Amino acid sequence: MNDTHNKMEAHHLPAEEKVLLTHNLLNEVYKRLTLESRRTPMHEFISTMLSHRTNHADEEKAYRTMLERFGDWEGIMVAPIEELTDAIMTTRYPEQKAVQIQQVLQIIKAERGEINIDFLKEMPVDEAMEWLTKLPGVGLKTATLLLLFNFKKPVLPVDTHVFRVSQRVGIIGARVNANKAHQILLAMLPKDPVELFNFHKHLFWHGQRICTWYTPKCEKCVLNSFCNYYQDVREKDIDKKAA
Numbered sequence: 001m002n003d004t005h006n007k008m009e010a011h012h013l014p015a016e017e018k019v020l021l022t023h024n025l026l027n028e029v030y031k032r033l034t035l036e037s038r039r040t041p042m043h044e045f046i047s048t049m050l051s052h053r054t055n056h057a058d059e060e061k062a063y064r065t066m067l068e069r070f071g072d073w074e075g076i077m078v079a080p081i082e083e084l085t086d087a088i089m090t091t092r093y094p095e096q097k098a099v100q101i102q103q104v105l106q107i108i109k110a111e112r113g114e115i116n117i118d119f120l121k122e123m124p125v126d127e128a129m130e131w132l133t134k135l136p137g138v139g140l141k142t143a144t145l146l147l148l149f150n151f152k153k154p155v156l157p158v159d160t161h162v163f164r165v166s167q168r169v170g171i172i173g174a175r176v177n178a179n180k181a182h183q184i185l186l187a188m189l190p191k192d193p194v195e196l197f198n199f200h201k202h203l204f205w206h207g208q209r210i211c212t213w214y215t216p217k218c219e220k221c222v223l224n225s226f227c228n229y230y231q232d233v234r235e236k237d238i239d240k241k242a243a
């Protein structure tokens with residue numbers, strides 16, 4: 001059987017096989033990571049809210065400035081909204097984020113008597129997801145990042161890179177939205193937080209470095225033998241250029 005035929009066969013593999021192949025191959029390419037929280041849960045939570053459409057350096061600057069100016073979560077919760085907005089000005093949509101951060105802090109304080117979310121550790125994963133996603137400005141991505149990174153719950157954050165790579169490879173369909181992608185991918189992967197963490201981080205890096213939005217470096221990609229995008233689009237392009 002020649003190489004082209006092998007590629008054609010692999011191209012039609014079921015999604016369940018593609019996802020495990022992707023996981024195994026990217027485990028070899030990128031280093032395996034241990035799952036250790038780098039930040040306290042509140043730090044991770046509010047930083048994730050600040051990070052929406054914002055690069056890491058600007059998110060960190062906003063976080064630092066906010067705490068320097070207002071001292072602690074209580075101070076941030078009651079700060080004049082224009083001053084809080086100004087403190088997080090390095091992020092995108094600072095006006096909206098300032099309002100949402102204060103609302104979130106107020107809800108936590110009212111419900112729990114203190115601004116602390118450590119209680120999520122003991123909460124079943126579905127309940128924790130429901131509690132978090134009811135909060136203003138907290139979507140599936142923020143909730144899953146927090147629950148996986150800080151509380152080692154078996155959930156999968158699907159950001160733009162995880163979504164794009166999964167869709168191009170053919171693990172999820174072309175019409176699947178990001179929310180649905182979370183459920184579909186999770187159903188096919190081992191329910192082990194360390195595996196889910198590695199899958200998330202590896203696809204994130206792969207999307208940043210190889211499977212980039214405008215010009216994916218397919219020729220260098222270890223997934224190209226079974227990737228729908230590569231087989232359907234890139235090879236046709238190459239054929240056209242050769243004709």
Ligand code: SF4
Pocket residue numbers: 165168169210211212216217218219221222223224227228229230
């Ligand atoms: S082959 Fe190309 S499109 Fe497919 S995953 Fe790799 S870089 Fe992305």
